[in-house]
Amino acid sequence: MKFQPLADRIRPTTLADVVGQPHILGQTGLLRRIVESGNIPNMIFYGPSGVGKTTVASIIAAQTERKLYRLNATTASIADIKKIFDELGTLMAPNGALIYLDEIQYFNKKQQQSLLEFIEDGRITLIASTTENPYFYVFHAILSRSTVFEFKQIEAADIQPAVRRAFSLADASLHVPEEVCAYIAAACGGDVRKAINAVELLVQTAGGDTVTMEDAQQAAQRSSVRYDRDGDQHYDILSGLQKSIRGSDPDAAVHYLARLLASGDLISACRRLMVIAAEDIGLAYPQALPIVKACVDMANQLGLPEARIPLADAAILLATSPKSNSGIAAIDAAMADIHAGKSGDVPAHLKDSHYAGAKKLGRGLTYQYPHSYPNHWVRQQYLPDAIKDAQYYTYGDNKLEQKAKAYWDSIKK
Template sequence: MKFQPLADRIRPTTLADVVGQPHILGESGLLRRIIESGSIPNMIFYGPSGVGKTTVASIIAGQTERKLYRLNATTASISDIRQIFDELGTMLAPNGALIYLDEIQYFNKKQQQSLLEFIEDGRITLIASTTENPYFYVYSAILSRCTVFEFRPVGAEEVEPAVRRAFSLADPSLSVSDEVCAHIASSCGGDVRKAMNAVELLAQAARGGTVTLADAEQAAQRSAMRYDRDGDQHYDILSGLQKSIRGSDPDAAVHYLARLLEAGDLISACRRLLVIAAEDVGLAYPQAISIVKACVDTATQLGLPEARIPLADAAILLATAPKSNSGIRAIDAAMQDVRDGKAGEVPDYLKDSHYSGAGRLGHGLAYRFPHDYPNHWVGQQYLPDTLRGTHYYDYGENKTEQRAKAYWDAVKGRI
């Protein structure tokens, strides 16, 4: 008898049994309504593994009475799809075909372009899945012909009932505590398949008819970690870190920092903290840049696990510091003008005059040296004539920048 993994044996056959995805499969969810209508468009399912993408595709094929062909883009080719196309109208696929193409991001641009002739025919419905953001990895012509649905990690409270059912199916005689089920559900990182695999392993290894919490902890260790240094999770976690610090939430900041460090990604954590110090705290507390640099230097010299200590200090310091993005707004506005061709000639009196002949060119002759004047300031134009009066920098509302503003307003006679 062929072995069938528990995850396949417990796979839902109706939408009512699917675990998670209430935002698209709930009673009013758009994907659920599309499926129930029976008119299935070409679609792309985007989300992490183990959250129901393949299951939903199978349910769609069953409900619409179409033959389901499952291909994986890591091994399949356009010739495989052409072979399926040739079967249409035969006894093998009388109602048309539904092709489930897993990991479509592994098809190159030419292969993805070749898909168009098949999905535009109308007899083939394509459901492609990807764990990567399709707007980065899927050819635009395919995207324009497909509806994208995002599948999200399944919450522990939704996984736990599935864990209980899985234990009952694996071995109804097992004694399994609520604590064990809760631990597996919370440790799978929203991946239902991973939870089912843990259940299957524990059921096979159980002694005396009991699944212990210690065994569950060992089977599910580090399973909750979803992280890919080159994928969406990497950038999502870094984004979460920066936005938490920008939002002055030290608890969320150390949470996202912990996820980076648990994945061993010391470099990304250090780089992002340095960016935040300049971009989000900036001129409100300019000393933060040098403090964070010292923390980063210390962390890189220590290495993990000790590096977590100075980096946590840096994250909490940044999260609790006053905030200002006046610096980045100023430089971005100036750079946009440069890109738009708004550069202009440097005024003659500001040009380099430290060479023989500069005076004959009129360079530097009318320059007024600010240190020769009271308060080391004298009014003169510094921007090119074409940008005269242009304003890039606005003082932030924090105390540091407002003190600087008050000082220069007084010096320049504005108050």
């Protein structure tokens, strides 16, 4: 008899049995209402692995009495879809076909374009799934003909009943303490399939009539870390880190830093902390820049796990520091003018005059040396004539910048 994984044996057959996703599968959820109507559009299921995308596609196929064809874009080709298309209307697919194309982001643009002629025929319904943001990786013409549904990471409390049910189905005679079920549900990182696979491993290797916490920890080790350096999770966690520091929340900052470091991503953590020091703290506390750079240098010399210590210091320092974005606001405003063509020739009195013939060209003739004047300042024009009145920098409202403003206001009166 062919072996069937426990995750397949326990797979739900109705939407009511699907774990999680209440925002789309609840009583008023749009996807649930679409499935119950029987009029299934082309759809894209977007979300992390193990959250029910394949399961829901199978339920849709069963409820609409359509033949389900499962393809994976890493190995499938347009020829495979053409073969399915040729079977339409035969005994193989009398009611049309539903193609579940997993990991559609691995189809190149030409392959995705070729999909259009098949899904526009009406006899094929496409449900594509992807763990990557479809708005970055799926061809626009496919997106415009599809409805996108986001499947979210499942909470541990929702996974725990599924873990208990999996143990009962696999071996009802085993004694499984509730804390073991809770641990597996929490350690799987929102991936139901991982949790069920851990259950299957524990049942197969059970050394007695009780599943111990030690065995559960071995079976589910580190699976709670859901992270992909090239995927959405990477950028979402970096965004969470920066916005937490910008919002002066040291606890959240340390949390997101820990998620980066737990995945071994030291480089991204170091780069983002240095960016934050300049972008979000900036001139409110300029000393933060060399301090964070020193922490980053120390972290790179130490390596993980010790690197977590100076980086935690840096994250907490930044989160609890005064904030100013006046520096990035100034350079972005100046760059916007440059890109818009608002520039001009460098004023003649500022041009380089350290060469023979410079005076004949009028270079530097009227330049006034600020150090020769009281307070090392003299009024003269520095910007090109075309934008001589432009103002890019606005003093931040923090203590340090306001002190500098007060100083220069008194000098420039």
